[in-house]
Amino acid sequence: MDNVTAIGCTILPAKAPTPRIHLITLLLATFLVLMAGLMRMLPLLPDTDEPIFVESAMRIAASGNLDPGFYGNPGTTLIYPLALGAHLWHAATQQGMLLRPDPNLAADFAATPWHYYYLSRLLTVAYGLLGVVFTALVGKRAFGRRASGWRIGLAAGWFFALGPLVVMHARLVRTDSAATAFGMLALYLILRLLDAPSWRLHLAAGVAIGLAIAARYFMVALVAPLLAVDLLLYLRSRTLGAQPFAWQGAFLGLLSVPVIFLLSVPTLLPNFAKVVTDLRTEARSTHMGADGLSFFGNLRWYATTGLVQSVQWPLAIAVWAGIILLVVERALRPLLLLLFALTFLVGVSLSPLHWHRWIIPILPVLMLAAAVTLDRLATWAARRSPRLATAYFGVGVLLLLAWPLGKTILMDVRDAGPNTRLEARAWMAAHLPPASRLLQESYGAPLDNLSFRAEAIRSLADTGDLSALRNLGYDYVVASSAIYDRIFAEPERYPDEIAFYNQLFATSALVKEFDPAWYESGPVIRIYAP
Numbered sequence: 001m002d003n004v005t006a007i008g009c010t011i012l013p014a015k016a017p018t019p020r021i022h023l024i025t026l027l028l029a030t031f032l033v034l035m036a037g038l039m040r041m042l043p044l045l046p047d048t049d050e051p052i053f054v055e056s057a058m059r060i061a062a063s064g065n066l067d068p069g070f071y072g073n074p075g076t077t078l079i080y081p082l083a084l085g086a087h088l089w090h091a092a093t094q095q096g097m098l099l100r101p102d103p104n105l106a107a108d109f110a111a112t113p114w115h116y117y118y119l120s121r122l123l124t125v126a127y128g129l130l131g132v133v134f135t136a137l138v139g140k141r142a143f144g145r146r147a148s149g150w151r152i153g154l155a156a157g158w159f160f161a162l163g164p165l166v167v168m169h170a171r172l173v174r175t176d177s178a179a180t181a182f183g184m185l186a187l188y189l190i191l192r193l194l195d196a197p198s199w200r201l202h203l204a205a206g207v208a209i210g211l212a213i214a215a216r217y218f219m220v221a222l223v224a225p226l227l228a229v230d231l232l233l234y235l236r237s238r239t240l241g242a243q244p245f246a247w248q249g250a251f252l253g254l255l256s257v258p259v260i261f262l263l264s265v266p267t268l269l270p271n272f273a274k275v276v277t278d279l280r281t282e283a284r285s286t287h288m289g290a291d292g293l294s295f296f297g298n299l300r301w302y303a304t305t306g307l308v309q310s311v312q313w314p315l316a317i318a319v320w321a322g323i324i325l326l327v328v329e330r331a332l333r334p335l336l337l338l339l340f341a342l343t344f345l346v347g348v349s350l351s352p353l354h355w356h357r358w359i360i361p362i363l364p365v366l367m368l369a370a371a372v373t374l375d376r377l378a379t380w381a382a383r384r385s386p387r388l389a390t391a392y393f394g395v396g397v398l399l400l401l402a403w404p405l406g407k408t409i410l411m412d413v414r415d416a417g418p419n420t421r422l423e424a425r426a427w428m429a430a431h432l433p434p435a436s437r438l439l440q441e442s443y444g445a446p447l448d449n450l451s452f453r454a455e456a457i458r459s460l461a462d463t464g465d466l467s468a469l470r471n472l473g474y475d476y477v478v479a480s481s482a483i484y485d486r487i488f489a490e491p492e493r494y495p496d497e498i499a500f501y502n503q504l505f506a507t508s509a510l511v512k513e514f515d516p517a518w519y520e521s522g523p524v525i526r527i528y529a530p
Helices: 019-036 050-063 076-093 104-111 113-142 148-161 164-170 176-195 199-215 217-237 247-264 269-282 295-311 313-329 332-349 356-381 386-416 420-431 466-471 481-488 495-507
Strands: 437-441 453-457 476-480 509-514 525-529
Touching (some): 019 113, 019 164, 019 386, 050 076, 050 104, 050 113, 076 113, 076 176, 076 199, 076 247, 104 113, 113 148, 113 164, 113 176, 148 164, 148 356, 164 356, 164 386, 176 199, 176 217, 176 332, 176 356, 199 217, 199 247, 217 247, 217 332, 295 313, 295 332, 313 332, 313 356, 313 386, 332 356, 420 509, 420 525, 466 495, 476 481, 481 495
Parallel strands (some): 437 453, 437 476
Antiparallel strands (some): 509 525
């Protein structure tokens, strides 16, 4: 059998495509998938949390004041590059000031914000591509026996890059892609440090960790494998004839972590009170649909529900099997990767909240574990004909990728098509009387720059019972399934709220409903005359 090719891997011999060609193919596919739905509700409606980072960057670009105004992530490895990019874009397209802050940028952003949101999403796409590159390189470094290291790394890259959760957040202005890119770079440098210790690699690893923490505080978990490598190098130095332990290099690497972090968040210490306030907000104990679990409950949720929601059942099973295999095999480099993943999970589980998107920075490690499962199965299946192992491996990659890739393609179709929130806005502008009083809950229609007297509330049920809502005198109320579906998912916790919605749906006049078709994105939007 000659030149049998599967995703990310090729049967040798001779003129089989090189790993570099496979990596380029992977990056091209990732780029196309990310760009397919990049507009996603623009120009009218940025996604949740995007204004936090984009508006901070615009203030910095317009004023020159480096204070982002928000320290909950902290996200400065996203905010500061966005500010620089916005400044250069404004200077190039609007004849703005190039060498000093330009207050006119704020007016341009207010007039055409979607240009800047789109540019900002391009940066997160770039971070996403870097994360894929370093996933493959970490796989090669951690599993580098012959060709198996490359094929494990490339397969993990495919699993990671084309999953719906990663694709969704890699094209939104959020910190997940930046944290993942710097985190995988740090792991790559840590693995290199284990093979060839030097003060330069110590410093580089510390810098990468500091930048990762500047994206997401949880990335402090990267310090664990760095400390573990320093300990291993020290123990190695105690053996006869080993190279002396480089205390200066280890100290330099560890010191560079907080130094680079503080340099990346230069206004953190002067605004420490604001930092504490934002962290308390992020550490709040309640959020509809994402709270109510203990520390061990969070750990169990991430290992089961969160993982399955992120990658689908077949890949989740491969992840669990791969982790067991790596623990049993006790190979040092893979165990360092698992140490990071475990430390990270412990950290996020300490929060009262749980979100499946929080595990994005460790998904590359988990996908490497899934690829290990596939590698071992392919090797076992081809034990009588080893040359077939790569073909079996490639078929396995296709099978495991089919479900998440199908969901990603469907998401791309929906993100590139109509959105129920925008359709509701257009219909309301055309059909409801001007100056109508509206009350809508979160994830409703964007009503900026329309003539309505609109007010927003987290949930319509927060008004009390339906009689209380009617006494408020609103002409229309807008319900969104993005809110009430969370309530109906926990009936034992929200019985009063469920009773409210049941009464609203049964007794109020439904004016219009926007229920997404298979090719549309957005929640169900219902407009009632209460």
